[in-house]
Amino acid sequence: MAILKIARMGHPVLARIADTVPDPTAPDIKRLVGDMIETMQDANGAGLAAPQVHVPLRVVVFQAPEGRSDPGIAEAERFDHSAPLTVLVNPEIQVVDSTSEGGWEGCLSVPELRGWVDRPAHIRYRGFDTNGNLIQRTARGFHARVVQHECDHLDGVLYVQRMRDMKKFLFESEAQHWARRDPENG
Numbered sequence: 801m802a803i804l805k806i807a808r809m810g811h812p813v814l815a816r817i818a819d820t821v822p823d824p825t826a827p828d829i830k831r832l833v834g835d836m837i838e839t840m841q842d843a844n845g846a847g848l849a850a851p852q853v854h855v856p857l858r859v860v861v862f863q864a865p866e867g868r869s870d871p872g873i874a875e876a877e878r879f880d881h882s883a884p885l886t887v888l889v890n891p892e893i894q895v896v897d898s899t900s901e902g903g904w905e906g907c908l909s910v911p912e913l914r915g916w917v918d919r920p921a922h923i924r925y926r927g928f929d930t931n932g933n934l935i936q937r938t939a940r941g942f943h944a945r946v947v948q949h950e951c952d953h954l955d956g957v958l959y960v961q962r963m964r965d966m967k968k969f970l971f972e973s974e975a976q977h978w979a980r981r982d983p984e985n986g
């Protein structure tokens with residue numbers, strides 16, 4: 801396995817629609833997924849999409865803690881090594897309840913920054929693992945947020961494009977000023 805270079809905001813690979821994977825069980829897809837997991841963990845990210853490592857294919861990996869609704873704002877809170885690891889090839893998302901929920905997001909392609917993003921709080925998703933098994937789940941809270949964030953990458957969308965209030969776009973190093981405040985009222 802290898803640690804791959806991460807594309808940063810402005811690279812065209814992050815702005816295009818990624819291609820469907822013809823065979824999720826192909827050896828080159830298994831190798832890509834292994835490298836993506838190693839790259840995500842090395843970079844201390846909660847998720848990674850293939851376009852972020854310059855591969856325009858519909859593949860995401862993520863580790864989302866089940867019981868958490870707030871991703872936290874600080875760098876140290878972003879990644880939970882104990883959370884279950886999920887690989888999704890050709891993922892699809894359905895919104896179960898369009899009621900939206902706000903939360904802080906960060907992205908390995910937008911380093912050192914955090915932004916407040918509203919997203920549907922309750923989704924259903926499906927995709928394939930690299931053994932060809934169908935994975936189908938419902939997700940809420942941080943889990944739902946991570947899946948939507950990663951799948952957005954497959955459609956050329958960064959979280960920054962979903963922000964409605966640029967006052968809530970800040971450097972992680974300044975997160976201490978926000979951590980104990982509700983930004984909706986702040």
Ligand code: NI
Nearest residue numbers: 906907908909
């Ligand atoms: Ni991202």
